[in-house]
Amino acid sequence: MEPLSNRSKKLGKKEMSFAERAYIPAIVQGLGITIKHFFKKKATIQYPEQTRQRSDVWRGLHVLKRDEQGRERCTACGLCAVACPAEAITMIAGERKTGEEHLYREEKYAVTYEVNMLRCIFCGLCEEACPKAAIFLQDDKIAPARYERDEFIYGKDRLVEPLKTTETK
Amino acid sequence: MESVDLIYKTIYILVIFGITLLIATYSTYAERKIAAFIQDRVGPNRAGPLGLLQPLADAGKMFFKEEFIPAQSSRTLFILGPGVAMLIACMSSAVIPFGDMLIIGGREVYLQAIEVNIGLLYVFGVVSLGVYGLMIGGWASNNKFSLLGAIRAASQNISYELAMGLSIIAVLMMTGSLSLREIAAQQAGFNWNIWYQPLGFIIFLVCAFAETNRTPFDLPECEAELVGGYHTEYSSMKLGLFLFAEYINIFVASAVMATLYFGAYNFPFMNELGALISDDPVTANNVITVIGVVVMFLKIFFFIFFFMWVRWTLPRFRFDQLMKLGWQILIPLAILNIILTGGGILLKDHFFN
Numbered sequence: 001m002e003p004l005s006n007r008s009k010k011l012g013k014k015e016m017s018f019a020e021r022a023y024i025p026a027i028v029q030g031l032g033i034t035i036k037h038f039f040k041k042k043a044t045i046q047y048p049e050q051t052r053q054r055s056d057v058w059r060g061l062h063v064l065k066r067d068e069q070g071r072e073r074c075t076a077c078g079l080c081a082v083a084c085p086a087e088a089i090t091m092i093a094g095e096r097k098t099g100e101e102h103l104y105r106e107e108k109y110a111v112t113y114e115v116n117m118l119r120c121i122f123c124g125l126c127e128e129a130c131p132k133a134a135i136f137l138q139d140d141k142i143a144p145a146r147y148e149r150d151e152f153i154y155g156k157d158r159l160v161e162p163l164k165t166t167e168t169k
Numbered sequence: 170m171e172s173v174d175l176i177y178k179t180i181y182i183l184v185i186f187g188i189t190l191l192i193a194t195y196s197t198y199a200e201r202k203i204a205a206f207i208q209d210r211v212g213p214n215r216a217g218p219l220g221l222l223q224p225l226a227d228a229g230k231m232f233f234k235e236e237f238i239p240a241q242s243s244r245t246l247f248i249l250g251p252g253v254a255m256l257i258a259c260m261s262s263a264v265i266p267f268g269d270m271l272i273i274g275g276r277e278v279y280l281q282a283i284e285v286n287i288g289l290l291y292v293f294g295v296v297s298l299g300v301y302g303l304m305i306g307g308w309a310s311n312n313k314f315s316l317l318g319a320i321r322a323a324s325q326n327i328s329y330e331l332a333m334g335l336s337i338i339a340v341l342m343m344t345g346s347l348s349l350r351e352i353a354a355q356q357a358g359f360n361w362n363i364w365y366q367p368l369g370f371i372i373f374l375v376c377a378f379a380e381t382n383r384t385p386f387d388l389p390e391c392e393a394e395l396v397g398g399y400h401t402e403y404s405s406m407k408l409g410l411f412l413f414a415e416y417i418n419i420f421v422a423s424a425v426m427a428t429l430y431f432g433a434y435n436f437p438f439m440n441e442l443g444a445l446i447s448d449d450p451v452t453a454n455n456v457i458t459v460i461g462v463v464v465m466f467l468k469i470f471f472f473i474f475f476f477m478w479v480r481w482t483l484p485r486f487r488f489d490q491l492m493k494l495g496w497q498i499l500i501p502l503a504i505l506n507i508i509l510t511g512g513g514i515l516l517k518d519h520f521f522n
Binding site: 027037043044046 | 206208210483
């Protein structure tokens with residue numbers, strides 16, 4: 001067929017030179033490349049001892065905060081559960097009894113509060129939705145690997161920030 | 170043979186056997202470590218300091234795995250296969266001179282298990298038997314992939330043995346002896362055969378890769394095409410023996426290469442160094458011999474390293490490429506090498522004698 005323009009590139013198998021056909025120079029070149037990698041800095045991070053540097057806005061494991069007097073901030077409004085795109089958060093609300101004012105800040109509190117870490121996508125929408133500044137994603141903790149699926153459903157025992165009673169010593 | 174000699178030989182053979190096994194064990198560690206380093210990783214480093222106990226952990230794992238023998242397979246041969254592979258791999262290090270002689274109490278003690286005047290032929294005979302292990306194991310598995318792997322191993326070994334033998338003939342023409350001790354002794358100092366036989370060495374090297382079933386010639390155990398090749402059906406320590414035999418073969422091939430082409434236990438300026446160390450010829454000889462053994466093992470380690478280095482550099486050949494390389498390139502080159510060597514020897518006799 002007549003070419004439309006003269007710009008078409010002529011393709012075809014190039015005849016290999018003797019050095020290329022002998023293959024040995026190519027092997028030597030390849031050996032050079034691999035031995036260079038032998039002495040290169042290793043990319044490995046020794047995980048349990050070392051951890052990869054994380055960003056300041058890293059979103060890791062959830063925490064339910066307490067206020068200055070050590071009372072739980074969460075009022076079980078359910079906004080986090082609504083906001084959660086993965087539907088990982090469930091809770092049961094309960095009414096605060098008299099005598100429990102030192103435990104819960106509001107009249108209504110979360111009796112159970114569960115986050116399923118296998119569903120959670122760590123998007124951080126729950127902490128954005130929370131009107132009481134109760135839930136946060138920590139930047140230094142992750143949900144570690146477990147053997148059983150139900151071990152990934154974190155209840156209040158593992159989510160609520162521990163009381164700062166250790167300071168008394 | 171005197172009883173002292175007999176005892177010495179027994180001890181020496183046991184020591185060499187132990188060293189062979191030790192080196193094969195730590196070759197698995199070295200393989201993983203070198204692979205890791207070449208791929209910018211650090212490799213095994215959890216079991217013991219620097220991961221040095223890793224081979225023990227691997228062996229322990231192997232022993233505790235389920236022993237599986239496929240139905241309809243030939244039980245005897247299935248068990249015999251890895252045994253043969255291992256036995257034959259261990260046999261060939263008997264004739265390799267790991268060092269010159271020590272003089273202990275006026276007695277000349279050679280650091281070689283058996284001196285036979287056909288040492289090289291012995292090595293070749295034994296190494297070529299090695300394929301029986303793979304062939305028996307692969308056939309007895311009653312599995313098409315195993316059988317294909319075994320057939321590949323057999324045809325590949327036969328093809329490359331030819332070129333290997335021809336490349337050796339050129340060395341034999343120069344040395345005039347099949348005894349490995351004699352060949353080693355003729356390369357005293359820096360008078361190594363590699364300077365006279367570069368082409369022969371390259372042919373031998375390529376064939377050694379093919380004989381030990383190492384990449385780029387590891388088609389018998391090609392995972393991409395044959396699941397696991399001849400050891401598809403093997404598990405537990407029977408698989409371990411196959412893998413172990415491969416590493417022993419690498420060790421032996423490295424030792425033979427070092428002996429034939431790189432002067433075995435010889436190193437440059439050995440005689441001058443001996444004169445420098447001591448005036449007493451006995452002490453000088455012993456010191457030089459000990460250094461020579463170290464040098465020999467350094468050479469062997471280098472070649473083992475080279476085997477692994479190449480493994481992480483070259484991809485596997487296609488089977489037709491492998492056969493073409495063996496029959497159409499290496500054998501003609503080896504014959505050319507023989508002719509060139511013969512011509513060289515004639516010229517030397519004509520002009521320098």
